[in-house]
Amino acid sequence: MRYLPNKGRGENKIFSYLAAIILSVGCLYMWYSPITSALYSAGVFITAPFWSMQGYLSDSLASFMINFDSKKALIEKNDYLTKQLNSFKSTALENKLIRDENIELKKILGREEPSASGEKPAASKTKKLLAYVLSGPVTPPYDSLIIDVGSDMGVAQGDLVLNDDNYVMGEVVEATSGTSKVRLLSAYGQKTGVLLGDNKTMIEMVGQGSGNFFIAVPKEFLVKESDSAIFPGPDFKMVANVESIEGKDGEMFKNVYLSAPFNIKEIRMVAVVKKII
Numbered sequence: 001m002r003y004l005p006n007k008g009r010g011e012n013k014i015f016s017y018l019a020a021i022i023l024s025v026g027c028l029y030m031w032y033s034p035i036t037s038a039l040y041s042a043g044v045f046i047t048a049p050f051w052s053m054q055g056y057l058s059d060s061l062a063s064f065m066i067n068f069d070s071k072k073a074l075i076e077k078n079d080y081l082t083k084q085l086n087s088f089k090s091t092a093l094e095n096k097l098i099r100d101e102n103i104e105l106k107k108i109l110g111r112e113e114p115s116a117s118g119e120k121p122a123a124s125k126t127k128k129l130l131a132y133v134l135s136g137p138v139t140p141p142y143d144s145l146i147i148d149v150g151s152d153m154g155v156a157q158g159d160l161v162l163n164d165d166n167y168v169m170g171e172v173v174e175a176t177s178g179t180s181k182v183r184l185l186s187a188y189g190q191k192t193g194v195l196l197g198d199n200k201t202m203i204e205m206v207g208q209g210s211g212n213f214f215i216a217v218p219k220e221f222l223v224k225e226s227d228s229a230i231f232p233g234p235d236f237k238m239v240a241n242v243e244s245i246e247g248k249d250g251e252m253f254k255n256v257y258l259s260a261p262f263n264i265k266e267i268r269m270v271a272v273v274k275k276i277i
Contacts, residue, residue: 128271143187151175160273168231194229198222211260
């Protein structure tokens with residue numbers, strides 16, 4: 001059996017080739033034609049601001065993130081430095097308190113540092129025992145102190161009690177194991193013999209409370225403001241300073257008012273004096 005060639009099939013192939021060629025030529029023409037160029041330019045013109053805006057927004061966002069990170073890092077560093085500074089301040093304050101307490105202890109125990117001129121303080125002839133104040137004159141019994149050393153440490157009735165400047169504050173009136181009661185010389189009505197005036201005359205001083213004293217002396221008695229009342233003894237320790245003198249014409253006596261040069265309510269440490277036998 002013989003088959004005749006299929007003419008339709010060949011014609012279709014030729015038609016497809018021609019259509020492809022014509023379409024390609026048309027596309028090339030459209031791409032390079034003035035109309036296409038104009039449309040492309042118009043599209044570029046229209047979309048250019050959006051591309052620029054996108055670039056601007058991208059740059060702005062990047063800049064914002066950089067600044068945000070920088071500010072965050074700066075805040076964190078500032079917080080860290082603030083904590084470090086507060087820590088240093090706290091340490092400096094603790095060191096100052098320790099230094100001040102050390103100086104106060106040395107003064108109480110008679111172990112002060114040499115002065116600027118190199119002169120050493122005079123050696124004390126008495127034995128001192130450091131004591132902390134457990135309660136002061138702001139709590140009952142008023143004008144008395146309770147200190148944290150007692151008979152177990154050798155404290156006995158009659159021992160003197162000094163502040164850090166070696167002013168005589170009072171004397172032990174009761175000593176038990178672990179604590180002692182100190183009666184302040186300035187207790188109201190408390191009488192104490194002291195040396196006063198240019199001639200260091202023994203005279204009776206009366207307590208008026210809270211570190212204040214009163215003395216009535218003859219009008220001709222030689223005394224002036226800033227003189228000190230001295231507790232009798234080999235070390236000549238001071239008790240109070242003259243603040244004012246009052247006297248009226250025609251009266252035989254004048255009143256001398258004295259006060260301790262420190263705030264008794266702020267005393268934290270004292271020294272109990274034991275005489276070396």
